[in-house]
Amino acid sequence: MWNALTGDTPAHPGWPVDAGPLRVRAGLVTLRPVRRRDGRDWSALRLHERDYLEPWEPTVDGNWHENNSPRAWPGLYSQLRRYARAGATIPAAIELDGRFCGQLTVGGIVRGALHSGWIGYWVGRPFVGGGVATAALALGVDHALGPGALHRVEATVRPENEASRVVLGRCGFRQEGLLRRYLHVDGAWRDHLLVARTREEHGRGAVAALVDAGFAQRV
Numbered sequence: 001m002w003n004a005l006t007g008d009t010p011a012h013p014g015w016p017v018d019a020g021p022l023r024v025r026a027g028l029v030t031l032r033p034v035r036r037r038d039g040r041d042w043s044a045l046r047l048h049e050r051d052y053l054e055p056w057e058p059t060v061d062g063n064w065h066e067n068n069s070p071r072a073w074p075g076l077y078s079q080l081r082r083y084a085r086a087g088a089t090i091p092a093a094i095e096l097d098g099r100f101c102g103q104l105t106v107g108g109i110v111r112g113a114l115h116s117g118w119i120g121y122w123v124g125r126p127f128v129g130g131g132v133a134t135a136a137l138a139l140g141v142d143h144a145l146g147p148g149a150l151h152r153v154e155a156t157v158r159p160e161n162e163a164s165r166v167v168l169g170r171c172g173f174r175q176e177g178l179l180r181r182y183l184h185v186d187g188a189w190r191d192h193l194l195v196a197r198t199r200e201e202h203g204r205g206a207v208a209a210l211v212d213a214g215f216a217q218r219v
Contacts, residue, residue, distance in 0.1 A: 012087040014106070014131045014148030019092075019139040023217040024205060026130025027097040031104060031139050034080055039073030041100040052125040056161060059184040062139045080105075087111070091146055094123060094136045099129040104140045106148060115151035119144060128163070135216055137171045138206035141197060151199050156182060156192040165193070170215070173197050199219045 020030035046053065046068035054064060066072065083089035090106040102123030109117040119140055123133050144153045155173060157164045173195035181189035203209075210216040 004043075012084055012090075013135050014143055014146075014150075015084045015087075015090045016173070017090055017092045017140075017143055017147075019143045020134045020135075021219045022139060023219050024131030024215065026127065026132050028219060029132055029139070030095045030133035031092040031136060031143065032095060034077060034091050036077055037075070038093055038100055039070050042073055042103075043068055043070040045100070045102075049124045053122060055151065055186045056125045056158070056164075057122070057185065059187075061110055062199065083107070087174070090144065092140065094121070094132070096127055096132055101132060102136070104136050106140065106153065109148075109150070117144065117148075117150055117153060119153050131215060133164075133167045134170050134210065136212050137167055137214070141171055141202075142205040142207050145197070145199050145202050146205075152186045152196060153198075154194060154196040158182075158185070158190055159193055160201075168195050170210065171197075172209060174201075174202070 009158040016033035017031050018033070021028040023029075047065065050064050050068075080089060080091040084091055088107065088109050090109070092104045093100055094102040094104055102117070102121060106117050106119050107208060117139070121133060121137055121140065123136070127133075141153055144150045154176075155168060156167060156179060159178075174197070176194045176196050179192045179194055182192040183190055197206075207216070207218070211218060
C-alpha cells in the first residue's frame with residue numbers, strides 16, 4: 001500500500017491481481033492475472049463476438065481479424081506485463097466458473113500527488129446478463145482502491161451504452177461530466193460520460209454493496 005506520510009509506493013502495487021470468487025446469478029466470477037496461454041481463448045472469443053464488441057471499442061490501426069488473431073496475443077500479453085512491471089497497468093482476465101470470458105484493466109496509473117487510474121472491461125456476449133460484468137468491475141474497483149493503492153478510479157462510457165452505465169452505477173461510480181468527441185469509436189468521434197469513484201466515498205467497497213443488495217454472495 002501507498003504510505004501517505006512517506007510517499008513510498010511499491011513498484012507495482014496490486015499486480016499480479018487475484019480477486020474473488022464472487023457468486024452471481026451466472027456463477028462464480030474471478031479476476032486473475034492474464035497468462036500467455038490465454039491467447040487461444042482470448043482470440044476465439046474476440047473473433048466470434050466482433051459484432052458485439054467492435055461498436056463500443058476505440059478505433060485502432062489494422063483490421064479486427066489481425067488484431068485479435070492468436071498471433072496478436074503474445075505481443076499484447078508482453079506489452080501488458082511490461083506496463084504492469086512499470087506500475088502503469090493492472091491487467092486481469094475475467095473468469096466465470098474457471099472459464100475465460102473477458103478482460104479487466106486498470107490503466108493510465110499515475111502516482112505522486114494524483115494516485116489515479118482508469119478502469120475498463122469487456123466480456124463476451126454469452127456471459128452478459130448474469131451479473132458477470134458487474135461482479136468483475138466490483139472486484140476490480142475494490143482491488144484498485146485497496147491493494148492497487150489508488151486514490152481515484154475513473155471510467156468513460158458512451159451515453160447510449162445503457163448496459164455499461166447500469167454496471168458502473170451498481171459499482172458506485174458517479175458522473176462528473178461529459179467529454180465531447182472524446183474517442184474515435186465505430187467510425188466517428190464519440191461523446192463519453194466521465195464517471196469516477198474515490199477512496200473517501202468507497203466505504204466498505206463495491207463488493208460489499210453488491211452483497212448487501214443481494215446481487216452477489218462472497219465465497
